[in-house]
Amino acid sequence: MSALNLYDTATRQVGKFTPIKSGEVSIYVCGATVQASPHIGHIRSAINFDTLRRWLIKSGYNVTFIRNVTDIDDKILQKAAQEKTPWWALAMKYEREFTAAFDAVNVRPPTYEPRATGHITAMVELMQILIDNGSAYAPGNGDVYLEVRTVKRYLTLSGQRIDDLLPATDDDLATSKKRDPRDFALWKSAKPGEPSWPTPWGAGRPGWHLECSAMAHAYLGESFDIHGGGLDLIFPHHENEIAQSEAAGYGFAKRWLHNAWVTQSGEKMSKSLGNSLLVAVILQRVRGIELRWYLGSAHYRSMLEYSESALDESAIAFRRIESFLKRSAETLGKIPDSVVSDSFAAAMNDDLAVPAGLATISENLRLGNQGITDADTAAISKNASEIRGALEILGCDPFDSHFAGSARSDLTAAMDGVIKLALAERASARDRKDFAASDAIRDGLLALGITIEDTAQGPRWSIMEKS
RNA sequence: GGUCGGGUGGCCGAGAGGCGAGGCAAGGGACUGCAAAUCCCUCUACACGGGUUCAAAUCCCGUCCCGACCUCCA
Known part of the structure; x- marks a missing residue:
C-alpha cells in the first residue's frame, strides 16, 4: 500500500505523513463552541476529520483523537442572559445537539472530548509559565495577555506580518491595558454577574485560545501529529495557540489540516449571515447516511456549494450504491466482506482524495451490476466488498450497525x-x-x-x- | 491595505506539462407485456490576453471576476 500524503497549511504543500511515534497518531481538532444549534458546515468539518481518523485506523495506526467543546465564551454568556437561562444549561443543551448531529452522520465519538471549563487548572499553570518567562503579562485589571512581539515566530501559519494586521477595532484602545493592540487575552477578568474562576491575577474566565493549548498539552503532550479545524480558525485562533504553546516551550502540532466551507451562493454558511442550514432540518429531507455521503464526497479542502438539488441528486446516487449492496447480499446469501481496493487506497493516500475514490466506487458499481446481470458470483463479491470497504472509510456503510436502525x-x-x-x-x-x-x-x-x-x-x- | 483560495462541458466535480477522472442530465441502443432497475454507445471543457515549451487546463507575466481571513466563526 502506498504511503499517506497530507497537506499541511503551514507549508501549503502535500507531503509524506510520518507520525512522531511509529504506529501512533495523535490528533487535536477544534470542536464546537456550543452557543447555537449545529449547521451542516459544523458537521462537514467533523465528517472530514472522522474520515481522516477512519483512514488512519484502517492504515494500521493507533489513533488518539481529541476534539474539544468550548463551553464558555462571550456568546454563550450573552445568549444565556437573553434567554434568562444559566450559561451552563445553555451550553449543555447545544452540546447535546452537537452530539446528536455527529451521531446522526456516524461521526465516531472522540477518544476524549474535553470541555474548556474542566481544564481551568491546566490553563492557570500554562499562564504561570508564560508570565514567568516573560511572554505574558497581567496588567492588574484581572486580564492576562500574551505579548505577541516577544514570540519568536508569530503568524507562521497564515503567512502574515504582524504590522500588516488591521488594528483591532473592538477594543477600546484608550482604556485597554494591552501593551500592543495585537496582544491577545489569555484570560478575561469577570464582569459583575459573570461566572469566574480564581487565579493569582484575579477571578475571570478563559480567553478563547488558551483552552486548546492547555487541553492539547494535557492529552497529547508537548508535541502531537495533527491539529485540525475549519479554515477560519487559522487566524487568529490557531496562530494564537501556536504562539502560546511555543512560548511555553512546547513543540505543539507537527501538521495543520483545515477544512473548507459549506457555502450558499458562494458565501460561507454562518449564523451571522443567517444562511445556516441546521442539521436537524436537513435530516428531515435525507437520512443521516445520505447527508454524510453528500458532505463527505467533496474534497475536504474544496468549498462545497450547497443546493437542495445537489443534495437530492447525491442522495439518489447513494441509494444506487446502497441498492447494489443490498442486492449483492441477497444474491450472495451473506453480507459482503469489507475490502479496501488498491485504487481506493491510493486515492485516500493522496491527501484524502475522496472524489478520486468515488470514481473507483463507480467502477465497482458498474462491474458489480454487470455481475448481478450475469449471475457472476465472484464479480459480485469482489465489487460489493470493495465498495463496502470504501464506504466504511467514508462512514457510509449501510451494513454498519450504526445505521441498521430499529427494523426488527x-x-x-x-x-x-x-x-x-x-x-x-x-x-x-x-x-x-x-x-x-x-x-x-x-x-x-x-x-x-x-x-x-x-x-x-x-x-x-x-x-x-x-x- | 496585507494574507490566502478559486474561475473546468447543460449541471456537479477531479486533475496540475503530453495520452479528455468520475457522476448527474441529454440522445441512441439492449433487456421488459409495460414499468423499474441494470448494462452498452454518443455528445459537450478548461475566465480573458500574452509568453515559455516539440507539447499548456496544468508553468510564467498581465487583466477581469468570485470568495475567505485580518481578534465572534467549522
Whole structure:
C-alpha cells in the first residue's frame, strides 16, 4: 500500500505523513463552541476529520483523537442572559445537539472530548509559565495577555506580518491595558454577574485560545501529529495557540489540516449571515447516511456549494450504491466482506482524495451490476466488498450497525411474506396476460411506499427512501 | 491595505506539462407485456490576453471576476 500524503497549511504543500511515534497518531481538532444549534458546515468539518481518523485506523495506526467543546465564551454568556437561562444549561443543551448531529452522520465519538471549563487548572499553570518567562503579562485589571512581539515566530501559519494586521477595532484602545493592540487575552477578568474562576491575577474566565493549548498539552503532550479545524480558525485562533504553546516551550502540532466551507451562493454558511442550514432540518429531507455521503464526497479542502438539488441528486446516487449492496447480499446469501481496493487506497493516500475514490466506487458499481446481470458470483463479491470497504472509510456503510436502525427482523420477515402473497397474485395475473390486474397490484404497493422490480431472478421488493 | 483560495462541458466535480477522472442530465441502443432497475454507445471543457515549451487546463507575466481571513466563526 502506498504511503499517506497530507497537506499541511503551514507549508501549503502535500507531503509524506510520518507520525512522531511509529504506529501512533495523535490528533487535536477544534470542536464546537456550543452557543447555537449545529449547521451542516459544523458537521462537514467533523465528517472530514472522522474520515481522516477512519483512514488512519484502517492504515494500521493507533489513533488518539481529541476534539474539544468550548463551553464558555462571550456568546454563550450573552445568549444565556437573553434567554434568562444559566450559561451552563445553555451550553449543555447545544452540546447535546452537537452530539446528536455527529451521531446522526456516524461521526465516531472522540477518544476524549474535553470541555474548556474542566481544564481551568491546566490553563492557570500554562499562564504561570508564560508570565514567568516573560511572554505574558497581567496588567492588574484581572486580564492576562500574551505579548505577541516577544514570540519568536508569530503568524507562521497564515503567512502574515504582524504590522500588516488591521488594528483591532473592538477594543477600546484608550482604556485597554494591552501593551500592543495585537496582544491577545489569555484570560478575561469577570464582569459583575459573570461566572469566574480564581487565579493569582484575579477571578475571570478563559480567553478563547488558551483552552486548546492547555487541553492539547494535557492529552497529547508537548508535541502531537495533527491539529485540525475549519479554515477560519487559522487566524487568529490557531496562530494564537501556536504562539502560546511555543512560548511555553512546547513543540505543539507537527501538521495543520483545515477544512473548507459549506457555502450558499458562494458565501460561507454562518449564523451571522443567517444562511445556516441546521442539521436537524436537513435530516428531515435525507437520512443521516445520505447527508454524510453528500458532505463527505467533496474534497475536504474544496468549498462545497450547497443546493437542495445537489443534495437530492447525491442522495439518489447513494441509494444506487446502497441498492447494489443490498442486492449483492441477497444474491450472495451473506453480507459482503469489507475490502479496501488498491485504487481506493491510493486515492485516500493522496491527501484524502475522496472524489478520486468515488470514481473507483463507480467502477465497482458498474462491474458489480454487470455481475448481478450475469449471475457472476465472484464479480459480485469482489465489487460489493470493495465498495463496502470504501464506504466504511467514508462512514457510509449501510451494513454498519450504526445505521441498521430499529427494523426488527421478524417484522421484515412477516412483511416479506405478505408482499409475496401479493406478488403471487400479480404473477398469476401476468400469466393470464391480465396486465391491468398485475399493474394494479404493483401500483397499490407503490402507493404504500413499496417498489417492485422484475429481475432475472424474479420480482424484488424494497421500501422507498424519503424525498 | 496585507494574507490566502478559486474561475473546468447543460449541471456537479477531479486533475496540475503530453495520452479528455468520475457522476448527474441529454440522445441512441439492449433487456421488459409495460414499468423499474441494470448494462452498452454518443455528445459537450478548461475566465480573458500574452509568453515559455516539440507539447499548456496544468508553468510564467498581465487583466477581469468570485470568495475567505485580518481578534465572534467549522
